[in-house]
Each structure stands twice: as structure tokens, then as C-alpha cells.
Amino acid sequence: MSSSQQPVFKALADPTRRAILKRLQEGSATAGAIADSFPISRPSLSHHFNILKAADLVRTERRGQHIVYSLNATVLQEALAMLLDIFSPGDSLQEKDKE
Amino acid sequence: MSSSQQPVFKALADPTRRAILKRLQEGSATAGAIADSFPISRPSLSHHFNILKAADLVRTERRGQHIVYSLNATVLQEALAMLLDIFSPGDSLQEKDKE
DNA sequence: TATATATTTAGGCAAACCTCTAAATAATTG
DNA sequence: CAATTATTTAGAGGTTTGCCTAAATATATA
Secondary structure, three states: OOOOOHHHHHHHOOHHHHHHHHHHHOOOEEHHHHHHOOOOOHHHHHHHHHHHHHOOOEEEEEEOOEEEEEEOHHHHHHHHHHHHHHHOOOOOOOOOOOO | OOOOOHHHHHHHOOHHHHHHHHHHHOOOEEHHHHHHOOOOOHHHHHHHHHHHHHOOOEEEEEEOOEEEEEEOHHHHHHHHHHHHHHHOOOOOOOOOOOO
């Protein structure tokens, strides 16, 4: 587990993507529904979705002509554990391998 | 407290800067000492320090001709709390204002 | 099948990012 | 004060990012 975290931190660096994650935390939603909440074009949103997917922060499921996005809490948790580790090593939520 | 978190997440997006933070967790260090641990030029390191300082993730103190960098755990903690909030709102380390 | 709706891909452009070398600033030492 | 050491600032080059419009793909429906 715990692949490279670079894509995760890269994904978290953009405020729009953090907002998408926060929105997704309230519940899964279709690409269109999410796009309606943001003042940028659908293609731009789609681009952000790709980055979030690459980081495995979100999962997708096709439902008819819609695509439903949902949060993948596990990866977020791992990024969190890594930050915790910087803050105070050996005090993570769950034990992790020493590298 | 808790200014804009954009600079913090921006700062965390770069692997070199995360490594610097991790290094600093082990203890404060001079710019040169840190630079010796990384395979990039001192000016590039200095640039990363600037970004970490802008995010208030590190503090500096001049000691003679050296400049000592140290970790500012508080800001890291706040970023952490924000991630925790995405992951499961209302379950943060410390209570925060509702917006 | 033709049309409408939902989403993504392609291509382009300006701004930001990371790196470098060279030069400048700050403090110490002879 | 001149020379040395530590660090930063300046400026440039190449890559990546984030946004857009236009076009393509996928599914549903008349």
C-alpha cells in the first residue's frame, strides 16, 4: 500500500480540487452536478477530475449517461499520516513501514 | 489564526520541501547543513526556504553568519486539521469555527 | 436512426514553477 | 580593511499548470 504520494500532494495543491474533495465528502455526485458548483468550464473541471483520479483520491462509476464521482478516503488518510509523521514521527494513526 | 492555507498546500506539493520539513523535524539546522543533504544548488534550496517561510512552515533565526531554520509545527497542524476535515468533518483535533 | 444530453479529449496560450549560474549582501577572521 | 565563508537575490531557460474553446465520444430517447 501507500504508493508514491507525490500525485496526492500535487492534487491537494489546487484550491479548486480541495473544494471538490470537500464537496465529495458530503456525498457522491455526478460530474455535471459538481461542475454546476464551480465557476470554471466543464473541460477544466474534467481536467481536475483526472488529476484527482490519478492520485486515486476519487473513484468513478458510470450510471447511465452520468459519471458519479466519490471520495476515496483511504488515500487521503495516507497523506494525512505522512503529514502527521513530519509533525511528530512514530505517532501516526496506524503503524507504517520504516523506509 | 489559520490564514489562507493555499501557501501551505503549495509548499507541501514539492517533494524536496517535504523532505526539508522532515529533516527539520529531527531538529533545527542551518541553511548550509540542509543544503548539504540535497542534490540541488544552494540558490534553489534558498528558493524552497522562501516558499516554506511564506507558508510560515518554518522560522528562521540568524546565528552569527549562519541562519538557522526550524519547523513551525503549528501551521503544519492546521493543514492537517483541514485534511482531517475533508476526510471526516467535525472530527478534527481541535474544534474550529464553522463557516 | 437521428437527436439530445453528459462528459472527455485535443490543442493552444499565459502564468507559475524549479532549476541553474553569476552576482550581491552579511558576518567572521587575519 | 581585505579575504573568507554563509546565504540570498537576480535573471534566464525549460517544464508544468490551469484555463479556455472546439471537437469527439458515450449513453439515452424519440
